[in-house]
Amino acid sequence: xxxxxxxxxxxxxxxxxxxxxxxxxxxxxxxxxxxxxxxxxxxxxxxxxxxxxxxxxxxxxxxxxxxxxxxxxxxxxxxxxxxxxxxxxxxxxxxxxxxxxxxxxxxxxxxxxxxxxxxxxxxxxxxxxxxxxxxxxxxxxxxxxxxxxxxxxxxxxxxxxxxxxxxxxxxxxxxx
Numbered sequence: 001x002x003x004x005x006x007x008x009x010x011x012x013x014x015x016x017x018x019x020x021x022x023x024x025x026x027x028x029x030x031x032x033x034x035x036x037x038x039x040x041x042x043x044x045x046x047x048x049x050x051x052x053x054x055x056x057x058x059x060x061x062x063x064x065x066x067x068x069x070x071x072x073x074x075x076x077x078x079x080x081x082x083x084x085x086x087x088x089x090x091x092x093x094x095x096x097x098x099x100x101x102x103x104x105x106x107x108x109x110x111x112x113x114x115x116x117x118x119x120x121x122x123x124x125x126x127x128x129x130x131x132x133x134x135x136x137x138x139x140x141x142x143x144x145x146x147x148x149x150x151x152x153x154x155x156x157x158x159x160x161x162x163x164x165x166x167x168x169x170x171x172x173x174x175x176x
Contacts, residue, residue, distance in 0.1 A: 045114045045119065045148070046112040046113075046114050046119070048153055049112050049114065049119040049121060049146050049153050050110045050112050050121070052071055052146065052153045052155075053110050053112075053121045053123065053144065053146075054106075054110070055067060055071060056068055056071050056155065057104045057106070057123075057125075059071070059095065060095045060101045060104055061101045061102070061103065061104055063095055063096055063097065063100075063101075064095075065092045065095060065096040068091075068092060068095055069088075069092055071153070071154060071155055072088050072091065072092070072154060072155050073088070073147065073149075073154040073155060073156045074088060075088070075156070076088040076091065076155055076156065076157070076158070077156070077157050077158075078090075078091050078157070078158040078159070079158070079159040079160065080094075080160055081127070081138075081140055081160045081161065081162040082162075098131075099129050099130070099131045100129060100130040100131070101127075101128075101129050102128040102129060102130060102135075103126055103127065103128035103137075104125055104126075104127060105125060105126040106123050106124065106125055106126075107124045107125065107126055107139065108123075108124050110122075110123045111123070117147060117148040117149070118145065118146065118147050118148070119145075119146040119148075119153070120143065120144070120145055120146070121142075121143070121144045121146065122141065122142070122143050122144075123141070123142050123144075124139065124140075124141055125139065125140050125141070125142060125160075126139055127139070127140055127162070137165075138162050138163060138164065138165055139162075139163040139165075140160055140161055140162045140163050141160065141161045141163065142158065142159070142160040142161075143158070143159050143160075144157070144158045144159075145157040145158070
């Protein structure tokens with residue numbers, strides 16, 4: 001009988017400790033899982049922004065001002081590859097017929113960094129455009145700032161830089 005009583009006395013605290021351990025471990029497991037769940041949300045936002053960037057590139061090639069316009073913030077500020085600033089209306093006029101974007105093809109995957117309701121994309125592109133009867137082909141970089149408002153990503157700022165095909169000619173063109 002003493003043996004049974006000793007077993008209960010040992011078993012009861014052991015059971016309490018095990019249950020306490022399970023209860024204590026549960027918040028840790030939840031806390032450990034939270035960053036993974038948060039990372040999934042960030043990936044989801046990055047995927048949404050990447051899809052918006054691809055859609056905007058396709059809209060420019062297609063001359064689809066309606067689709068492009070839905071992705072552009074009202075106060076869009078854009079610097080094109082020539083270094084000229086453009087507004088939202090100017091950019092829509094450009095893709096609507098001012099310039100024929102034959103190709104805007106990412107050369108590498110679109111890089112996205114999400115910061116809350118803002119995201120930055122960077123994409124290395126192959127450009128082929130026809131403007132004023134001239135066909136121009138070059139590589140370049142575009143960096144875009146996106147803002148999420150009302151659940152939708154809108155392009156706020158954009159800057160594109162052409163990568164010269166012939167560096168010597170480019171340097172000569174910059175000289176007075």
